[in-house]
Amino acid sequence: MTEFELIRTFFARQPVSRADVAAGIGDDAALLRPPAGQLLAVTSDLLVSGVHFLPDVEPRSLGHKALAVNLSDLAAMGAEPAWFLLNLTMPEADARWLERFCEGMFDLARAYNVQLVGGDTSRGPLAIGIEAHGFVPEAAALRRSDAKIGDRIYVTGTLGDAAVALQHRLGKQRLSEDDFAAVAERLDRPTPRVREGLSLRGLAHSAIDISDGLLADLGHILELSRVGARIFLDKIPLSPVCQAHVGKSGWEAPLAMGDDYELCFTVPPKNIGALEKLQFTCGFHCIGEIEAEPGLRIVDESGRLYDPLFTGHDHFAGK
Structure with a gap:
């Protein structure tokens, strides 16, 4: 199979066709029509x-x-998805x-009406780069840099399940068959909180995934907003499987191991009433508050400051 046969067979035929795509796959570049009066949000992951x-x-x-x-x-960012490369x-x-x-990628693309408009293929080690x-x-854009003193800090969903599933898959801990089934989907097929992000327009001051x-990730908000924060361990939402893991192995899975793809966002007190009226299928929980004093303070169930073993993933840490 040639490269162009591969593209025609697997990528040119897709379930999404948007009116704002004048030219997509098959030309030297895509021709796209951004809507008037809106910013174009662009992101990429490898x-x-x-x-x-x-x-x-x-x-x-x-x-x-991917x-x-x-x-x-x-x-x-509070952005409505449209296209990807x-x-x-x-x-x-x-x-x-x-x-x-392609089944997995296009099933999700169909769910959010996102059209593949181009890209590239090559022989080499397996790697996937997407630009959305x-x-x-x-x-209405949500930014990391707009948190304000007094904002309440929220997260959607529950944290730590993907990390627990990965620890099981790597053989670093053992879960029962039922417990692994309960968390594996969070690692393998995370749900992007697009609808929740759109609902936070005009309510949240800042957000990050x-x-x-x-x-x-909360640290990025604090750094760019030039504020500090206090969060409470007993307010962090956990699934029953992750709760059991924390009881045995500590708080690192929900605090620092990542791969949750939930939203962390800050909301001023005046908007909390409007926030609580929103119907998020994944739920949301207040875990702390933005403060003037720089740094992040973590308070345990007894009211003492908690010192984490590590604070998050960094590809180049220690290199």
Whole structure:
């Protein structure tokens, strides 16, 4: 199979066709029509075999996750997803693998009406790079740099399940079959909180998606907003499986191991009433407050400051 046969077979035929795409796959560049009066939000993520995913990962899940992590970034900006580019390197053109990969990717694309408009393919070690584009009114964009003193800190969903699932898959801890089934989907097929991000327009001051761990990602908000914060361990939402893990192994999974792809956002007290009227299927929880004093203080159940073993994922830490 040639490169162009591969593109025609697996990528040119897709389930999403948007009216704002004048030219997509098949030309030297895509021709796109951003809506008047809106900012174009652009993000990209690179997933490398052996670094971001295990080499034997199921390709349908990998296709889903490759797109989901980008949609999660758009959600954190309050942006509505529209288009994406795919850059894919792989050792060989495995038709069955590509079929499954595209099923996962395009099922998610259909769910959020996101059209693949171009990219590149090449022979090489397995790696997936996606660049996603979305729209957001300028005044409604959520940024990391706009948290204010007195804001309440919230997270969507629950934290730590993906980390617990990965620890099991790597053989570093053992879960029962039922417990692993309960958390594996959070690692393999995360749900981007796009609808939640759109709902936070005009309510939240700042937001970020939790990919590298709560402490690291909330830390980015604090640094860019030039504020500090206090969070409470007993307020952090956990699933029953993660709660049991924390009881045995400590708080690092929900605090620092990442891969949650939930939203962390800050809301001023005046908007809390409006926030509480929102119906998030994943739920949301207040875990702390933005403060003037720099730094992040973590308070345990007894009221003492908690000192974490580490604070989040960094690809180049210690290199």
